Amino acid sequence: MDKSKLTETDIITKYILPALAKAGWDNMTQIRQEVKLRDGKVIVRGQMGMRQTVKSADIVLYYKMGMPLAVIEAKANKHDLGKGMQQGLDYAGLLDVPFAFSTNGDAFIFHDKTVAEGEPIESEITLDEFPSPSQLWQKFAAWRGYTSAQIPLVTQDYHDDGSDKTPRYYQLQAINKTIEAIAREQNRILLVMATGTGKTYTAFQIIWRLWKARKKKRILFLADRNILVDQTRTNDFQPFGQAMTKITGRSVDPAYEIHLALYQALTGPEEYQKAFKQVDPNFFDLIVIDECHRGSAAEDSAWREILDYFSSATQIGLTATPKETDEVSNTDYFGEPVYTYSLKEGIEDGFLAPYKVVRVDLDIDALGWRPTEGQVDKYGELIEDRVYNIKDFDRTLVIDERTELVAKTISSYLQRTDPMAKTIVFCNDINHAERMRRALINLNPEQVKKNEKYVMKITGDDDAGKAQLDNFINPKQPYPVIATTSELMTTGVDAKTCKLIVLDQNIQSMTKFKQIIGRGTRIDDRYNKLWFTILDFKKATELFADPKFDGIPEKVIVKTPEEINDLENTQLDDELSEDANTEHDLSESTAANYQAEQDNAKDFAADEGFNDENKFVKYHIAGVEVKKIAERVQYYGANGKLVTESFKDYTKKAILEQYASLDIFVNSWQEADRKQTIIDELERQGVIWKALEQDVSKDMGAFDLICHIAFDQPALTRKERANNVKKRNYFSKYNETAQQVLNALLDKYADLGISEIESKDALKVTPFREMGRPLEIVKNAFGSKAEYDQAIKELENALYDDTHLRA
Structure with a gap:
């Protein structure tokens, strides 16, 4: 047996597992193979999301369930002993264990963080010298500092x-x-x-x-x-x-x-x-x-x-x-x-859903609104003369047209993406949530006719709405689809399939913002929930840029109230309101406790629209023109920050990370036995081909998309490439049956791309079904499978015969 030709799997089976068994490791309870520590980060562009593939740790050794001790990375024998060490150390870091082993089946490189000062951290040991479970455990326990009592x-x-x-x-x-x-x-x-x-x-x-x-x-x-x-x-x-x-x-x-x-x-x-x-x-x-x-x-x-x-x-x-x-x-x-x-770690590992932000700016929010002299609202209340801004709207001043435009924007987004996507609309208060519910119902009559629970207000004061909370959370229940709320759903709502979060609430508390964003961060592969969208009308997503969003909060305890400046007071009030306005389940609260909460809310409200008599003032007007002045899309970036970037720009970066120059890419394409291998590898790196085709062109093949986007080359469509082959009378060297097969494959390529030529099932679909079974077609047209494969390779060369000019 030539050991150098054994695969990685063979090395594990024939050499590593026997060495572990000899050292006393129990294959049932202490050895796990192909341990997937991460799930694969989700890349989002346009309306598509795709997981990156992740590698698994070859072997993790456990003292007992839940107590990992070491990681082993194995490579084929043709590689050096230490080839897998850096990969193994990455996994060991995730598991917080001090031992990592790398091997090619000849011996082990042993990385040991527990060694005494002056001793080598990495050493080579034979297959027979692999440490036993008790040896590693004793070193581990000493490293952790466990006492016998612990x-x-x-x-x-x-x-x-x-x-x-x-x-x-x-x-x-x-x-x-x-x-x-x-x-x-x-x-x-x-x-x-x-x-x-x-x-x-x-x-x-x-x-x-x-x-x-x-x-x-x-x-x-x-x-x-x-x-x-x-x-x-x-x-x-x-x-x-x-x-x-x-x-x-x-x-x-x-x-x-x-x-x-x-x-x-x-x-x-x-x-x-x-x-x-x-x-x-x-x-x-x-x-x-x-x-x-x-x-x-x-x-x-x-x-x-x-x-x-x-x-x-x-x-x-x-x-x-x-x-x-x-x-x-x-x-x-x-x-x-x-x-x-952190959230950032969860997204990078693929356990949490990344987000896309659609930031919508309204003219009235940016410029403010001021009443005319003596203007009264629709109920006859004299409106205080001042400039009302984004913090006032839907809290102290209701403008019907603003509510209508927000609802129309939400409805339009759902209609062009997925009308049945679970959606939470966060409003300023219960009254705002009710008005938003009504506006959304009127803008979605067809959906509401199908089921009147298409839009529901789910707030603490509404028993009918609260009764639908479980149905909203349950992925198997299609309705309600849209939930309007203010405080009740900010936390404790495990809505795994929530795909859209709408922010039309003034949010300045970082704690509250994180909790609201958390409503969308769950992933549910079964229901294709890999990412979510945040539709922001109140500039709340500016908090993503705050270092405290995904960092360690700075402790800023102030000893006396006098030391808190006005700005900090405003933020404090907002945070206090988070508790004061929370809509608790009153069946579990005493009336006295509820009254105490209301007293706290009144204190907060003194700064938020109550007059001297503690009478709440909320003006309600109509007839104001409100327009969108800007709408931009931002994505979760590689560093955890929001980036405004087209998918075309993102793809260019991904391609250049793989292929630094046009020469390198073209040579790789020419040398590839299957072009689909390159396409698949770029997909694993986050290139979503369907999104790219929508962003650039549906008529280009992968080769031309790459050359055009990453290297600014002129591009040909698939049909143009196919026609160029036909114009050269390329097929004349083949018999009539072979010409018919190759012409049909060329037409498939023009319609759908290179995968149609390279697929092992290429000859099983129309029009080949009429020609016979695949093996019969190959034999009659080309003589043998090898000759058919050669003909396909030559056909691909003919399709891309201009690649030498590019390189």
Whole structure:
């Protein structure tokens, strides 16, 4: 057997796996092959999105499930031993393990970050010297600094339901780092994970391992939305079974170990409403706080009172948006995050959906509007004389024509893309959401006739709307399609198939902006949801340019209110309104708690359109001309920033990364046995051919599109290339049957491209069916398969016989 001719798969099967078995590694529980750590970033241009292909780690070694130790990258024997090391180190970094191995089947290069100072980090070892599981584990445990007392907890089993669902690499890191922190007796822990990355599943695995190890026996999971508690109970937390309960009726039942609760069900402004005080302060030894950027972050909130009461418990805060403002800080309470996984990382890994932004600027928003002297609104209210701007519209001043134009723009976008795309329209308040619902219904009569729930207002005050929330979230339910809302759907709504988010709300809070964007970031391959669009009417997407959007929030705690300037006060008010205006499920709130929220809202409203008598003033006018003055499209760029770029420009960059010059490209094209190989490779790099054809020309083939776009060459259409071959009387050297076949293939090329010639099924379709079976056609026309392949190759050469002139 010539080892140098063995494939990578052969090397793994014949040499690597036997070496691992000899070293004591269990093939069933400790060895996983072809481990796909990333999903493949989605590239979006036009109305199309496509995943880039990603490579898998050849082998990952585990001490036990959920505890990776090392990565092995294998290459064919013709390569050097260390060929796969850099790739292996990349995977080892994702898994946060110190060991990586590279091999070609002759031996291993062993990269060991745990070695003592002065010892080589990389060394060559024989196949027989591969370390055993216990050897790697001992080195790993020492590297992590585990004590003997910590080992039982950090090695506690994950929950395994026998399905294929296993934690992703970043979830493993979050879970393991949290368990390690608790093993070190750290009692305040913060986990920051972008919306859509599985915070609740991560929390479940953390709780499961602590509970099974009996390190934590009574556990409280806290949230501030009823839907969050119910989703958690029926989905990720279901394995807790009879040990779990939801706290209702303002009583804590000590018969259960896992308790799920709304803040509002545990507390209230009156002492008798503080249900959490029914039990001893030491009753819970673990509290997990979902969406901890909201109430629990503020020192004087009623919700913090619960956490302070159970201060002896280990407390874990979960958030996608750690709150760092002038008065509120997550890190001040929980400490620095033990792990952070950002939106940018999620998009780059392909676990989260990228976004396209359509920014629409209206003339009235840019220029403002001022009433004439003595002008009254449509209800006879005298309009205060001042210039009203984008922050006033739909908050203190309603202009019917503006609402109509926004609704018309939304409807037009859906009609030309996908009228059934799940859409959330974020409005300034409930009244705005109702007016937007009405406008959208009137602009989509055909859809509404099919189903009256095509557009629904889903807000906290509307039982009919709230009853449709589950249907909106459910991908299997087509209706409602469009949901107008203000606050209810900003968070806790797992709408995986939401493809359009409309921003017609004044948003200045970074926390709130991140939560709203998170409504679209989930991917659902089954329903072709790979990306989403943000239709922005209020310049909210300018927050994407803020370094705090996907960076670590700067902690800016201010000691006294006097030190906060006017600008900061404005931002603070907006953030406070996020809590004050939240439409809670009142069935789970006390009237007193609701009244306290309304009092907070009134304080906020004093700066937002209330007069001295605390009477809300919202003027309503019609008859104002409103026009769009600009509309531009921006895409999620390579560095995580929005870029304004045509797909043509994007493609040019992608091609030049592969082929630095026209000569290199043309030579590669000429030498390729199959041209489709080059086309497929560029597609893997993010070139979406259908989008490119729409952007440039549907009549050009891939070769001419590339030459024209990337190298500014004159282009020929596929039909022109086909006709050039026919004009040269090229087929005269073949028999009549062969000429008929090649002419038909040439016509196929002119219509559909090079893939029609190179396809293995080319002779199975019309008009070849009338000529006989493919093998018969090949034999009658060309004599043999080899001669047919040669004829196809020569035909391709004839099609591109001008390539030498380009090069």
